[in-house]
Amino acid sequence: MEDARPLLLFDSGIGGLSVLRAVRALLPDAPIVYVADNGGFPYGTKSEAEIAARVPALLGRLAERYKPRLICIACNTASTIALAGVRAALDLPVVGTVPAIKPAAALSRTRAIGVLGTDATVRQPYVDDLSARFASDCLVLRHGSARLVELAEASLRGQPTPDADYRTALDGLLEQDGGDRIDTIVLACTHFPLVADRLAAVAPRPLTFVDGAEGIARRIVVLTEGQDWPAAASAGVAVFTAPLDVPAGLRTTLARFALDRTETL
Structure with a gap:
């Protein structure tokens, strides 16, 4: 059978x-x-x-x-x-x-990576542990965005979503102290890879987006x-x-x- x-x-x-x-x-x-x-x-x-x-x-x-x-x-x-x-x-x-911090650290040339996830994910001690184990020589900045989850859900329902909202989510990382050094961003919510093209389109410079799928x-x-x-x-x-x-x-x-x-x- x-x-x-x-x-x-x-x-x-x-x-x-x-x-x-x-x-x-x-x-x-x-x-x-x-x-x-x-x-x-x-x-x-x-x-x-x-x-x-x-x-x-x-x-x-x-x-x-x-x-x-x-x-x-x-x-x-x-x-x-x-x-x-x-x-x-x-x-x-x-x-x-889990957030793909290990591959992001391996890819980063500037040794500065961002972790973009939900509020609940980015505050977890698990993220501290991953950063300490695999990105100890990197600046690791985090930002939680509930709005980006909503945007992904709306996009997958065929609804229009504004560029400005994607840029706001990115700015939560890039405008932090040291954010100008970030070259690699961990998409630490499974919704986010589905709108990675929108994030890339509004980014102020080329960025590498990494996820664990x-x-x-x-x-x-x-x-x-x-x-x-x-x-x-x-x-x-x-x-x-x-x-x-x-x-x-x-x-x-x-x-x-x-x-x-x-x-x-």
Whole structure:
């Protein structure tokens, strides 16, 4: 019998599609369940306690319903706060998403990097640890932008978003003391790679944007090595945790990522 168990990717919204894109490139036949926790969105403005309580409980329900072979928390905020709790609660592989500070430090020539994420992510001790371990010789500046998450969500729904708002998000990094030295920016929210082209377009100088999606996809490949996949790629399903009248623009985006059905948890 073929193994039809899906990969389950989870995010607070639809930003985790940036990780799904990388996973599809390496595992095109993998069945996919993509979960957007629109009932709890946004995570970046919530307290650590709220996220630490919500995410393991929700993923437990999702694991029971969809029987995945692996879960990927395609959300930096949820991963930096709740990854350990999820792994303790579930008896299956769980892959997290953490800010790509190590590759950014390897790329930076000026030895100054920016970390652009949600407020909840950029204040985490985990970011301190990554900076100390992999970028100790770099100036590491951080900025949290809830607005950039909103812009990414709106863009993926097919709504127009103003250039000035993207520039404001970048200015939060570049206008800090030492920000004029930054040459590499970590996109520490999975929403942000989906609007990286907009950020690059309004940047005052060439910048390198780095995210962890490809590394996450490679880790999923390793953890599923030797497993069987369905003979033919099946259409994926997008799951929302609260009722949602999916707008046409979002349906188009989901279809672009081979998510042809929607469900509500």
